Amino acid sequence: MKIRSKLFILIGTTIVALIVAGGFSYFHSYRQEQMSGELQDKQDLQTALKDLQFYIAGYSNDERAYLLTGDKKYTAEMADKKKSIVGLTKRLLPLLDEKIRKKSETGLTGYFNSSDRAIKAYDGGGKELAMTVHFGDERNIRKEVLNPVIESLDKKLEKELATAKADNKKAMMIQNTVFSGLLLLLMIGSVIFGTLIVRSIIRPIHLLNLNLKEIAEGEGDLTRRIRLDTKDELGVLAGTFDQFTESLQSMILRISETTSQVAASSQQLTASAEQNSHAAGHIAQSIQQVATGADIQMEKSAGSAEMIEETVQQLDVISANATHAGELTGIASGQAEEGKKYVSRTVEQMKQIEESVNITHEGIDELRGRSQSIGDIVSIITDISNQTNLLALNASIEAARAGESGRGFAVVAEEVRKLAEQSGQSAQEIKSLIEQIQHETGASSQSIENVKENVSVGLTVVQETEKQFHLIQESVTDVNEKIMGISGAIQLLANGSNSISQSADEMAASAKESSESAQSIAASTEEQLASMEEITASAQSLSYMAEELQDMISKFKI
Known part of the structure; x- marks a missing residue:
């Protein structure tokens, strides 16, 4: 009824x-x-x-x-x-x-x-x-x-x-x-009879008000449901509120799972970025050693034409240095290959982070839509409160016309009117809280957009780093081949001074080219280190945002 x-x-x-x-x-x-x-x-x-x-x-x-x-x-x-x-x-x-x-x-x-x-x-x-x-x-x-x-x-x-x-x-x-x-x-x-009717109206309103107050305070029990056997407007409102609670519970569960995934992904990204930074540091040191060796070789080959005799005497030293340089280039090649693998893993993880951020963004958009639905329900409650207030006023007027006989009913009508006003005030407070949630959700959505942009930039930087590692590997291989040529030239110097002089000139040119390549690789490595630091900072920011969102969700019992 x-x-x-x-x-x-x-x-x-x-x-x-x-x-x-x-x-x-x-x-x-x-x-x-x-x-x-x-x-x-x-x-x-x-x-x-x-x-x-x-x-x-x-x-x-x-x-x-x-x-x-x-x-x-x-x-x-x-x-x-x-x-x-x-x-x-x-x-x-x-x-x-x-x-x-x-x-x-x-x-x-x-x-x-x-x-x-x-x-x-x-x-x-x-x-x-x-x-x-x-x-x-x-x-x-x-x-x-x-x-x-x-x-x-x-x-x-x-x-x-x-x-x-x-x-x-x-x-x-x-x-x-x-x-x-x-x-x-x-x-x-x-x-x-009036008490029974008023209780049948007030009890559901009290239950709805209690649950809405708990949700508005951020510590609501989303597992609790309002079960009303009545078929009046309050019964329909209670059913709608239960559907809203179920939807809110499901949405918060999805957001909780998504934030957990985002937090885990951000931690993995941070760890991978730190590993990449560490590996890049090692690569930079190795390349610096290669550049130093190339400079030494260039200095020595520059004076070899004037000191052929002395060069012949130092062939053993040059051979040893060439062997050491070959070992260094082999190490550098292996580290470059390892760095390439780490960068590939970083690319995959950045893609996973991008997917997680998109899921989080969709969850926040869905939360914004649900908040709008809550606002609509609050408007319905406000309308019901206003109608109840009007009915209570009409009842007070009829009771006043009835005179002394209607005084008791006038008191009941006044209580109904007060309850309607309280319900209207509670609905306005809920509306204010929902607007605050929508505002915070908008801010979170904007933050997620920023994270998406940072992840996209990080993904581009990591992909560029992967290319640079490939260039490093090619350069190291080229250096290794040139060092092997130097070893052959040293053997030829043992057969004749003219061959040694010619080989020394070639070695000087190759050493200069190797030094320039090493300097270029060192600069690329420094850029990669800076990119890894930016990725680490973005991942930490994303992890902090996920923890904040998880703290907000943990206030609800789901």
Whole structure:
């Protein structure tokens, strides 16, 4: 069930509860109004009965005053009171039994007839007769018929009024008790139902917030999953978050493996570069020795033309030097071949480093894409938080309209709104962290690009070094061949001075050429040493970057 449906059900349940409570209150208010109306009618009848008693007494007093004074105003007042008595009688007589009602009607008619006879007698000069009728027949009818009926009716109304008051009070107590119980039951049910719905919304949000906070702090457990059985928006969000965690876990595993390979490759590259530097140093020393020997030979051959005799005597020394030079060139040739092998290995390792750097670059690009996906998910969380906040505001408005009955629900709506604001703030913090990760990933990507450029340059330099080693080997071979020629020339010098002189000139030229070649090879070797130092520095930088990336990844549990 979606959150919107849950909130609609909660609001609908509250509205139904309010309608039920209001309907019950209206029904009992209507019933109470009816009972109060009946009670008021009985009180009005009791008042009318007292008025009737008052009008009858007043009618009798006005008649007696007229008989005593003869003032006509009393007869006018008697006529007014008679009308009031007749009106009240018509209202009260239906309350009496049939027998008593007929007796009352007969008595009232006789009373008015006696009054008319007294007035006529008084007007005809029979004052004594009028007094006799007034104090005789009229008094008897009033005391024996009218007053007992009025008193019995008054007692009946008093009894009915007391019973009605008691029933009304009892009904009021029952109504208040039932209404209070119903209202309490509805409030408890609304609180329980609202709590269950709010918990079903808050619990997944709390779990998501906790996991996102751990990932944002860089120490998240990427092996943990959120398992929600709900099919609402939070269930879908939890499933999406689990997919994101799995993707992030897989990506970090690949990055971890790649950084390990990069670190190992950089260490191998550093070691190979150091070996190449060491070998190049040996080659430089050997070439320097060859150059020194060539200089010595050139100096000696330059003076051999003038000192042929002396040269013949020094043939043994020259032969020994030639043999030593041949050994040196053989060593130099072997070292050049070994250096060529190391350079070939360096080329292969540089290619492996280039592949590792490309893999790392792809992993960082994929990390950047995943960071963008996280940003999209944070936007979804922010939208959900805003919608929840709006729903909480609407619920607060409805609760405010409900008045006192909706106060509890208003508190719940306020809590939901606070939680929505907290979720929105957490989502903004996550977004800021993701932007920082994207910024750092961009910097790492730029560093990898620099490493790729350095590796490409290093690969070119190493390949050029390989060519230089090949030239060194060819030069050393050439030197060796020339030294062998020198040995042959020495043998020819033993057969004749002219041959020795000619061979000395050739040896001087060859020695000069060998010296120049040795100097060129020495310069190339120094360039190779400088290139190896650059390769070593780049490899160390790559290893340091791989260690930093590995430290960042190790904060996650994968």
